[in-house]
Amino acid sequence: MALEQVLQRIDSDRDAALERLLALLRIPSISTDPAFAGDVDRAADWLVDDLRSLGASVEKHATPRHPMVTGQIGEGAPHLLFYGHYDVQPVDPLNLWTRDPFDPAVEDTPNGPVIRGRGTSDDKGQLMTFVEACRAWIAAHGALPCRISFLFEGEEEIGSPSLVPFMEGHREMLTADLALICDTGMFDPETPAITTMLRGLMGEELIIRGPDRDLHSGMYGGAARNPIQVLAKILAALHDETGRITVPGFYDGVTELPEEIRAQWEALGFDGEGYLGAVGLSEPAGEAGRSVLEQIWARPTCEINGISGGYTGEGFKTVLPAEARAKVSFRLVGTQDPHAIRKSFRAMVEGMLPPDCTVEFIGHSTGTASVMPTDDPAFEAARKALSDEWPREAAFAGSGGSIPIAGHFERILGMPSMLIGFSREDDGLHSPNEKYDLEAFQKGTRSWARVLAALSQG
């Protein structure tokens, strides 16, 4: 069987695959810090060379910041576009690392060997699982089982400023039947996941202004409008007593979870109590009557992410401030329209303003939720393929976070995304001592070989 030879090749090539990953990890491609711009470029070049060694036709594209790397290889159907990013987060605080973040190595831990270093899990290690699967396929059979394009980005950790323009400028090159994205995690170390629901995001900053200067609360308190108080009333009104969000029309486009997904999630045996207990909480705080998993993966939210106003230093100052600010974000699901919600939110706030108060809004990121077409047979095929590799059956999972790339593929290129990744909750993404389990790297590579086989058969 064709797949079996590929898996054998992956197993026999393990040490060399690890060496290749370590070489890529040694390049400190920190995208946010201009001092490392040369290193980011070097990582792009490393990928160009590596893809060329597979026989791909590869290009490095300059952008205003860091380059995009694209590659094309293989023939036949389907045409898959694989996305990963080769830039990494900064390493501060460096003193919390147990080793040089850019001198990666395999370390033994009580949970097994891990590859320790910046970018191991986010996202170089994940990216290379797919590349290694392709390499093994070619080594075993001389060719890939279908047509594959690669898109490697060097700006993911700085908000992907060049991504949308690049997609818009290279539609033909990038459009495929399906995008594969390797930047997510397993449900747990035994249960792989295809992330099929990603929440969208809409951020708003509001600045409530009252008096035209800071006032002494003795001289004016009781007569002058206090913007902090006005802001507190507005923020307090955003949820009702059942945890529902009160912005008019907010729930338009929110649908109940399909029964089969609900059953699958229940089968996962998610430990909501343990999830909250790990951060010092005991009771779900969101919408009443919803499980923690549903609250996080499938329900929209409104969170206050920051608030400030008046005197916030040590001690006390009896100021009645001229303004108060808050940052509020909405996580969106289903077909909720971030623009309509922004408009409704602003109208609601304006409607609550007392006399003499004004509000300024600063709009932050907007992204619609992504709901993948799990009724497309490719999804079920990939799920079965993953289930073959791991101890437990793979799940169609949700994700509370927002991964804008999937939305861009859908919106700009009209192409669905399949998010498969092998990182674990304790990988320490963006933190000191980031790691990627050696098992995740090796079985991740094998997983992709299986998924390629499954999709190509389909």
Next chain:
Amino acid sequence: MALEQVLQRIDSDRDAALERLLALLRIPSISTDPAFAGDVDRAADWLVDDLRSLGASVEKHATPRHPMVTGQIGEGAPHLLFYGHYDVQPVDPLNLWTRDPFDPAVEDTPNGPVIRGRGTSDDKGQLMTFVEACRAWIAAHGALPCRISFLFEGEEEIGSPSLVPFMEGHREMLTADLALICDTGMFDPETPAITTMLRGLMGEELIIRGPDRDLHSGMYGGAARNPIQVLAKILAALHDETGRITVPGFYDGVTELPEEIRAQWEALGFDGEGYLGAVGLSEPAGEAGRSVLEQIWARPTCEINGISGGYTGEGFKTVLPAEARAKVSFRLVGTQDPHAIRKSFRAMVEGMLPPDCTVEFIGHSTGTASVMPTDDPAFEAARKALSDEWPREAAFAGSGGSIPIAGHFERILGMPSMLIGFSREDDGLHSPNEKYDLEAFQKGTRSWARVLAALSQG
């Protein structure tokens, strides 16, 4: 008539009185900055010498920071204790001053001549109005019309850390029939005021804690308790829709304004619209159905002075923070008990805490309101005396702010205070280009001569 000779002496001694004040103003007695400790001491010595030149028996008392100056002079009844402070605020930002703050001089302005310099109005110029009145009385008659004690403090601008212990250690020396305090203002440039109602103050800082660390709002939003949201609900509940404060028992001890005071205040023709308009507001925001003057002078308040939580920098960060904080202060009137209100406030907050939230309270300053015994004939006598000096009749005024010294005199020494001062709203206390109108200094001195005559006759 005895008073007439004193007033003549004051008028003929004007230039010399101004020179004395300028000499005191030249000493940069900034109490908060240790670099100026020697200057604060020099200002104390200057006052020691000046009081001695009147014939008073004077002492300089060391404290852990800056000295107290006390003096005794005169005989007969009543025994009056005069309080003022000789320390001043820092002068930053120096570049906003039109002259060296410690090179004071008389400058002509469209509203008449002013003495410009740090401390002119707060409080050296005010303090010297009383000293010059005493000097003129002695010059005219060889003696004061009653017994007078002086208490000059060098720590008022740093919160008077030594004042209460000093009072407690010198009860006998300091206790008199009535305290006179010259650290307040006129109602307007034509209308003198005796401040007879001072609001008290109770400050509370509250820290609401939820999860045991900052969380990612994508990963936890919708399931984890958000402390900012909890705080907003609590703060929003502190006032009802009519502006009344909802803390149980809060209004215990709040009485309606006596009819004669209400009539007097109405006669003042206070321009509430103009008062608010000057700071960009148009409508009183406090308790419904109360005038601006009543809201500021005679009603208790609850103000949020500061709030912070989560990410407050530029841009956006989707954090669900571990804690949120606010500083809340209550201005108190009548016989409201700050300790009882603190207790009730804390119980109310604790009662509103949802599961998994804790609150920490940090108690800040407490001071009861002061309501002066205006039915004591001395108050009416002083009011008449002031009315004789100025174009318009003097008022018994309120003050929204809190002047702790009056409360200390009442509580520790069992002595009422009479607050008479001549500063104007545009004096720029604590700000660059502080000034004191030359008229305030000269007519203020004459006013004290009249008040001394009136109280001694009484």
